[in-house]
Amino acid sequence: MKRALFGNRLLPWLLLAPQLAVTAIFFLWPAAQAIRQSFLREDAFGLSTSFVGLANYAALWGSAEYLNAVRVTAIFAVATTLLSLGVALVLALAVDRLVRAGKVYTTLLVWPYAVAPAVAGILWWFIFNPTVGLLPYVLDRVGYDWNHLMRPRDAMILVVLASAWSRISYCFLFFVAGLQSIPQSLHEAAAIDGAGPVKRFFTITLPLLSPTTFFLLVVNIVYAMFETFGVIDATTEGGPAQSTNIMVYKVWFDGFIGQNLGSSAAQSVILMLIVIALTVIQFRWIEKRVAY
Amino acid sequence: MVEDRPLLNLLAHLVLIVGVAVVAMPLWIAFVASTHGPNDFMSGVVPILPGPHLVENYSRMFSTGVSTSGMPPVGRMLLNSAIMALSISIGKIAISILSAFAIVYFRFPLRMLAFWVIFATLMLPVEVRIVPTYKVVADLGLLNTYAGLSIPLIASATATFLFRQLFLTMPDELTEAARIDGAGPMKFFRDILLPLSRTNIAALFVIMFIYGWNQYLWPLLVTTSSDKYTIVAGIKRMADVADAQPQWHLVMATAILAVLPPLLVVVLMQRLFVKGLVETEK
Numbered sequence: 001m002k003r004a005l006f007g008n009r010l011l012p013w014l015l016l017a018p019q020l021a022v023t024a025i026f027f028l029w030p031a032a033q034a035i036r037q038s039f040l041r042e043d044a045f046g047l048s049t050s051f052v053g054l055a056n057y058a059a060l061w062g063s064a065e066y067l068n069a070v071r072v073t074a075i076f077a078v079a080t081t082l083l084s085l086g087v088a089l090v091l092a093l094a095v096d097r098l099v100r101a102g103k104v105y106t107t108l109l110v111w112p113y114a115v116a117p118a119v120a121g122i123l124w125w126f127i128f129n130p131t132v133g134l135l136p137y138v139l140d141r142v143g144y145d146w147n148h149l150m151r152p153r154d155a156m157i158l159v160v161l162a163s164a165w166s167r168i169s170y171c172f173l174f175f176v177a178g179l180q181s182i183p184q185s186l187h188e189a190a191a192i193d194g195a196g197p198v199k200r201f202f203t204i205t206l207p208l209l210s211p212t213t214f215f216l217l218v219v220n221i222v223y224a225m226f227e228t229f230g231v232i233d234a235t236t237e238g239g240p241a242q243s244t245n246i247m248v249y250k251v252w253f254d255g256f257i258g259q260n261l262g263s264s265a266a267q268s269v270i271l272m273l274i275v276i277a278l279t280v281i282q283f284r285w286i287e288k289r290v291a292y
Numbered sequence: 293m294v295e296d297r298p299l300l301n302l303l304a305h306l307v308l309i310v311g312v313a314v315v316a317m318p319l320w321i322a323f324v325a326s327t328h329g330p331n332d333f334m335s336g337v338v339p340i341l342p343g344p345h346l347v348e349n350y351s352r353m354f355s356t357g358v359s360t361s362g363m364p365p366v367g368r369m370l371l372n373s374a375i376m377a378l379s380i381s382i383g384k385i386a387i388s389i390l391s392a393f394a395i396v397y398f399r400f401p402l403r404m405l406a407f408w409v410i411f412a413t414l415m416l417p418v419e420v421r422i423v424p425t426y427k428v429v430a431d432l433g434l435l436n437t438y439a440g441l442s443i444p445l446i447a448s449a450t451a452t453f454l455f456r457q458l459f460l461t462m463p464d465e466l467t468e469a470a471r472i473d474g475a476g477p478m479k480f481f482r483d484i485l486l487p488l489s490r491t492n493i494a495a496l497f498v499i500m501f502i503y504g505w506n507q508y509l510w511p512l513l514v515t516t517s518s519d520k521y522t523i524v525a526g527i528k529r530m531a532d533v534a535d536a537q538p539q540w541h542l543v544m545a546t547a548i549l550a551v552l553p554p555l556l557v558v559v560l561m562q563r564l565f566v567k568g569l570v571e572t573e574k
Contacts, residue, residue: 006477015394018387026444030424091311094304105308114554116506116524123318230508248419255423271420
């Protein structure tokens with residue numbers, strides 16, 4: 001807490017004004033509108049609106065399409081998170097072992113962060129393209145007929161790969177930082193007591209890395225749920241047969257293409273609640289880490 | 293490293309080489325594809341070494357673009373992306389550093405309320421309030437403008453928190469000394485706080501520039517006239533041709549151009565980039 005302060009009444013509000021104005025106009029007002037809209041229903045021509053209570057939410061609960069989106073989102077988020085975390089952890093462990101060469105590898109591993117998720121989607125879409133892509137050609141040789149335009153499982157694998165790929169460098173950097181903060185003396189003491197590398201990994205590295213891992217879990221779930229719109233839209237557009245239609249994509253589709261504003265707003269509110277829950281978890285954890 | 297285990301070192305190298313190869317593969321294939329002619333893809337499989345059409349493909353993207361899908365030349369889209377990314381990153385830093393200054397160095401009524409209002413932006417990503425936000429921007433007449441592309445994205449709780457943390461670590465003696473010398477708050481801000489925040493501003497700029505450049509959903513909605521298309525949102529429109537196969541060599545040339553600016557920022561400013569990344573998430 002600051003002891004030395006400036007005593008001015010008007011100035012702080014002037015300084016805050018731009019941030020508060022943008023927040024109020026483009027964040028709070030639209031969010032309030034979404035909440036309001038989620039209790040209303042417009043007729044087909046948009047001429048009249050009526051208050052329908054929780055009907056929009058109830059309709060979602062009974063909608064096979066929405067429940068499918070929830071399921072798809074869960075599979076997609078878990079797969080993307082585990083894949084990017086797993087690969088990043090292996091790479092970080094390897095870099096941590098190689099003191100000098102590690103720096104070179106790090107430079108070669110961080111740049112996918114610069115690739116927009118939408119562009120990552122296009123790149124993988126091209127690699128897996130059934131007619132001109134490289135990987136279907138290779139897969140064909142081993143007897144797998146890849147087709148993400150027709151087969152739901154292939155489409156899901158494609159979007160998971162593209163999303164996890166663009167996230168590897170981020171997780172990698174945090175794991176490297178986490179590994180470097182583990183005191184070397186612990187490893188040495190364990191080694192003297194006869195613990196081999198594998199045992200040391202499970203008894204020292206993994207437990208001491210758990211704050212980093214937990215943080216990355218939460219942040220990556222947020223990423224997979226909310227920031228992968230570009231990946232989906234640039235590749236599968238939710239298809240085939242709704243198999244990659246994640247919740248964020250459905251909000252947009254129902255709102256802009258389907259013009260079903262009430263349902264889209266109700267979906268927005270549900271997503272807001274999920275973000276709020278995830279943010280609270282993330283900040284609770286940070287408080288813990290300070291005391292750690 | 294605790295003990296010398298050559299076999300494990302070898303394994304580490306192997307893992308990393310495979311890792312680097314996998315991580316680089318999509319971009320390498322895109323680059324290779326961008327150096328070939330349109331018919332090289334129809335022969336069955338994409339070549340894995342660069343072809344002879346590099347200059348031809350890229351100069352075509354810069355001069356005419358892919359006119360069949362109504363796309364402007366790529367130079368225009370790069371310019372739009374640069375304007376959007378710079379407005380977002382500079383805007384975020386400017387309004388956040390001012391808010392953090394107000395919150396840390398002043399005591400005023402409703403200060404905590406202001407803090408929580410800014411905090412709320414963290415919980416409302418644009419994807420979850422997309423329809424009403426679009427409506428606000430449309431009502432304000434900001435569709436197809438640079439202001440519409442950037443202003444709705446410049447509120448930033450993370451940047452505000454970062455500067456708040458930084459200011460809290462500044463010694464009180466600085467403020468006292470400035471006040472004894474008769475400096476007002478704005479002079480203190482300009483002559484002492486700003487210079488001391490230089491590295492943090494630079495690190496934040498790197499992260500926010502990449503964030504702004506890589507925006508996809510928002511520019512897709514806000515820009516309907518082709519002279520305001522950004523390159524990241526433009527690629528999709530280019531790959532999305534209703535009939536035939538897309539012209540992959542040109543799509544991939546555009547993808548490479550879209551990736552290049554943020555890529556250079558990350559590689560050339562790696563130290564600042566890592567600092568910014570780790571700090572904005574604290």
